[in-house]
Amino acid sequence: MPRVGLQILWRARERGEALSGVMELVFLGTGTSVGVPAIGCGCAVCRSEDPRNKRRRCSIWIRVGDFSLVVDTGADFRAQCLDAGIERVDAVLISHAHCDHIMGFDDLRRPTARLAGRLPVYALPETLDVLRRCFSHAFDPNPPMPGYLSAMGVEIGGVFAVGPLEVTPVPVKHGHVATIGFVFRAAGMEPVAYVSDVKEITPDGMAALEGVGCLILDGLRDRPHPTHLTVADALEVSAALGNPPTWLTHFSCELDHAEMEMRLPPHVRPAYDNLKLHFPEN
Ligand SMILES: [Zn+2]
Ligand SMILES: [Zn+2]
Ligand SMILES: [Zn+2]
Numbered sequence: 001m002p003r004v005g006l007q008i009l010w011r012a013r014e015r016g017e018a019l020s021g022v023m024e025l026v027f028l029g030t031g032t033s034v035g036v037p038a039i040g041c042g043c044a045v046c047r048s049e050d051p052r053n054k055r056r057r058c059s060i061w062i063r064v065g066d067f068s069l070v071v072d073t074g075a076d077f078r079a080q081c082l083d084a085g086i087e088r089v090d091a092v093l094i095s096h097a098h099c100d101h102i103m104g105f106d107d108l109r110r111p112t113a114r115l116a117g118r119l120p121v122y123a124l125p126e127t128l129d130v131l132r133r134c135f136s137h138a139f140d141p142n143p144p145m146p147g148y149l150s151a152m153g154v155e156i157g158g159v160f161a162v163g164p165l166e167v168t169p170v171p172v173k174h175g176h177v178a179t180i181g182f183v184f185r186a187a188g189m190e191p192v193a194y195v196s197d198v199k200e201i202t203p204d205g206m207a208a209l210e211g212v213g214c215l216i217l218d219g220l221r222d223r224p225h226p227t228h229l230t231v232a233d234a235l236e237v238s239a240a241l242g243n244p245p246t247w248l249t250h251f252s253c254e255l256d257h258a259e260m261e262m263r264l265p266p267h268v269r270p271a272y273d274n275l276k277l278h279f280p281e282n
Contacts, residue, residue, distance in 0.1 A: 031055025067163035077104025096179035097130035175227035219248030
C-alpha cells in the first residue's frame, strides 16, 4: 500500500503523462564531483551519446505549490537553473561543504533577487563556517553592493520546518567532512529521503530514514570507494529500509545508465539529470 503511489508514478511517467502532486522534485544533477563526461577521460560512458550519461554535479530542486527550494549548489548551478527554468529560490539546504556541492552558491544571486529578506541557508554549523569563509560577501550584515547575494545561515540541529515542508536531517559518514542527508515531509505525501554523499549511515541516520516512501541515495560506482556507497552498498541500505522505491545518484563515469537500468532490481532505478518526480496525494 505505501509503495503504490510511486509505482503508479513510474508507469505514468513512462507514458509521458503530466501528474499533479503535492511535491515536485527535479534532479538538477546526478554526477560525481568531476561531472560526467570527466575532463580528459575517453571512456565509453564519457563518449556516450545517451543524454542520461551526461551528469552535472549533484543537486535537486523541490517545489511545493509556489515554494521553491534547492539542495546544494555545485559549480553547474547556473546552467542547471537555466535548463530547469528556476526563476526563484526561497530557501537552500546544503548537505556538506565539498566543492561539488557549494561552488555555485553565488549563482543563487539571481533567483533570490526578488526575495523580501535574506535567503535562509540551512546547513550544519561546520558547513556554514565554510560558506561564510568562501562567500563572505553573501553573509555580510551590510551588503557591499545592491544586487549581491544576501544570505542568512540557519544551523541545523534537529528537525526543522522550511516553507510547507518538515525536514529531518540524516546524519551520515562521508570522509572527514560533516555531512547530512534530508527527509522531506509534506501534508498528503509519504516521506522522501535525499542522501547523495555517504559512505555509512549512522544508526541515528537509519532511524531518521525509517518509513520513507522514496529513497534517493548515493550509488557512486561498483568499485569500493573510501567515502561513497557502491551500487551494491546502496541496495543493502534500501533492503535494510524495507526496499522502498529507490533512485540512485552521484554516479561516476564507471556506470552506464542503460546498463544499470537492465541489471538493477525493479524497485531501484538510476536517476538522471532533469528527471522529475511528482509525489501525489495518497
Ligand atoms: Zn558530492
Ligand atoms: Zn569516463
Ligand atoms: Zn561529498
